[in-house]
Structure formats: structure tokens, C-alpha cells
Amino acid sequence: MLKASLISRIIIALLITLELAQGAPIGIAQGRMERRDGQHKDYGVPEPYDGSVYHGKPSYPDEGYDLGEPGYDTYPKPTYRPKPTPHPKPQPTPTPKPKPTPTPTPTPEPKPKRKSFKFGFGLNIGANIGIGGKKDGNGVGLDVGAGIGAGVQIETDKQKIDVNAGVKANVGVEVGSGKDGKGLDVGVNTGVGAEIGGSVEEK
Numbered sequence: 273m274l275k276a277s278l279i280s281r282i283i284i285a286l287l288i289t290l291e292l293a294q295g296a297p298i299g300i301a302q303g304r305m306e307r308r309d310g311q312h313k314d315y316g317v318p319e320p321y322d323g324s325v326y327h328g329k330p331s332y333p334d335e336g337y338d339l340g341e342p343g344y345d346t347y348p349k350p351t352y353r354p355k356p357t358p359h360p361k362p363q364p365t366p367t368p369k370p371k372p373t374p375t376p377t378p379t380p381e382p383k384p385k386r387k388s389f390k391f392g393f394g395l396n397i398g399a400n401i402g403i404g405g406k407k408d409g410n411g412v413g414l415d416v417g418a419g420i421g422a423g424v425q426i427e428t429d430k431q432k433i434d435v436n437a438g439v440k441a442n443v444g445v446e447v448g449s450g451k452d453g454k455g456l457d458v459g460v461n462t463g464v465g466a467e468i469g470g471s472v473e474e475k
Contacts (some may be wrong), residue, residue, distance in 0.1 A: 423470075435470040 421438020 430474060433470060433471040434473075435468075437468040 299362055421436050424438030426435070428431040
């Protein structure tokens with residue numbers, strides 16, 4: 273069985289080979305090709321080459337190149353697209369940090385210059401009571417006074433002036449020695465006085 277199948281395949285192959293050698297068209301090997309001159313030729317019949325070179329017309333008048341070989345048309349030059357320029361990524365703008373506002377140092381106000389003056393005068397009338405000595409002895413006294421006064425204030429563009437005046441009454445104690453150095457005098461000294469004073473303040 274296997275031998276009969278193998279022999280039949282060999283016979284079919286020989287028949288196909290003989291038909292191809294004679295140029296007879298068969299279903300598998302038959303075909304047609306179209307040439308540039310519009311003629312058609314079967315695959316099984318070769319055409320003799322005469323050695324000429326075919327130069328086809330370029331597809332574009334000003335572009336392309338000729339391969340210089342038979343059976344090839346002129347092809348246009350390849351056009352290359354330039355690579356797109358990458359757009360730079362936008363960088364975030366750094367937010368400037370606010371600088372701390374320096375606290376202004378308070379300027380100390382200059383202290384006003386103040387000039388003051390004061391003077392007074394008084395009259396004391398004393399009466400001494402002597403103990404153990406002459407009543408007309410000389411002594412040293414301590415006065416304690418109280419007074420009342422009034423003042424006036426004058427103010428200019430540059431200065432402020434205070435003027436005051438008052439009346440003072442004195443009551444004192446006097447201790448001294450006798451006239452002849454004998455004994456001790458203790459007395460009460462009273463008096464009345466006047467006082468005036470004031471101050472000047474520069475602005």
C-alpha cells in the first residue's frame with residue numbers, strides 16, 4: 273500500500289517537471305506580470321536581456337534619485353521630519369519669604385532742662401524767757417515755720433517760667449548762754465517772713 277502511494281507521487285512529480293520544461297501553462301505555475309511598456313509575459317517564457325539600462329521619469333521634477341538599474345523607477349528622496357523640540361516644563365516660581373519688619377526703637381524724649389531759683393527774706397522778732405540766766409543772753413535758735421503763698425506761671429515758645437511768692441510765720445526755740453556766760457537761756461522765738469521763688473523750664 274505504501275509503495276503504490278509513493279510510486280504514484282513520484283509519477284505525478286515527473287509529469288509536472290516535464291510540463292514546466294516544455295513551457296506549457298499549468299494551474300500552479302501560470303502567472304502574468306505587467307511591464308512598464310504595458311506588455312504582458314508569462315512566467316514560463318523568459319525575455320532576452322539586451323543590456324540597456326532603463327531610466328524612469330522621477331515622480332517629482334526636482335526631487336528623487338535614479339537607481340540606474342533595469343526594472344526600477346526613480347523614487348523620491350526620503351523626507352525626514354525634524355524631531356519636535358521638547359517644551360521645557362515650567363518651573364514653579366519660588367514665593368519670596370516676607371522679611372520681618374524691624375520694630376522701630378522708640379526714641380527717648382529728651383528731658384527738659386529745668387532751672388530753678390529761690391530766695392527769701394524775713395524779719396524775726398523774738399522774746400526770750402530766761403531760765404537760770406539773763407534774759408538778754410545770746411543764743412542759737414531752731415525755727416519751724418508755716419506759710420502761705422501764691423504763684424504765677426508764664427509760658428513762651430521756648431520756656432516755661434513759674435514765679436511764686438508767699439508769707440511765712442516762724443515759731444522757734446532758742447537755746448543760748450547768758451550774757452556773762454552764766455546760766456542757760458531757753459526762749460521762744462517768733463517771727464514773720466516773706467519768700468519769693470520760681471523756676472525756668474526749657475522746652
